[in-house]
Amino acid sequence: MTDITRIKPGERMSQAASHGGLVWLAGQCGIAGQSVTEQTQDALAKVEALLLEAGSDKTRILSATIWLSDIASYDELNAVWDAWIPDGCAPARACGEARLAGEGYDVEIICVAAIA
Structure with missing residues (x-):
């Protein structure tokens, strides 16, 4: 499996994985309890850092899925x-409402991007 690169791997999941010129990011969240604005800013900063580590950037995002704890x-x-x-x-994008993994989390952003 040398053709698969895992970024920040853990026991349960990697923060990103790349293969065949694409990178898939795990859901990125901000700090629980912050405002939706702050959580979104933090999550996007994490997305951007992971993309850069994978050899991509935000101009190459193909799709994004965003979960909000409250669609309001x-x-x-x-x-x-x-x-x-x-x-x-602007990538293809979906946004929906879902109960997120922990109390106080209001935004989760998941992306797939092309590697430069």
């Missing part, structure tokens, strides 16, 4: 997302 915060999330994603680079 959709506009707050989008204000951060829209400022973060470069013009002309």
Whole structure:
């Protein structure tokens, strides 16, 4: 399995895995208890760092799935997302409401990107 690269592997999961010119990121969250704006900013900073480590960047994101603990915060999330994603680079994206893994988490962002 040398053609698969795992980034920040753990016992349960890796933060990212790449193969065949693509990188898949695990769900990235901000700090529990912060505002949706702050959690989104933190999650996107983690996404960006993982993409760079994998040899990619936010202009190469192919798809993003975003989970919110309350869909009423959709506009707050989008204000951060829209400022973060470069013009002309918007990926395919889905956003939905879900109960997240722990108390106080309100945003989780999952991406797939092409490697440069």
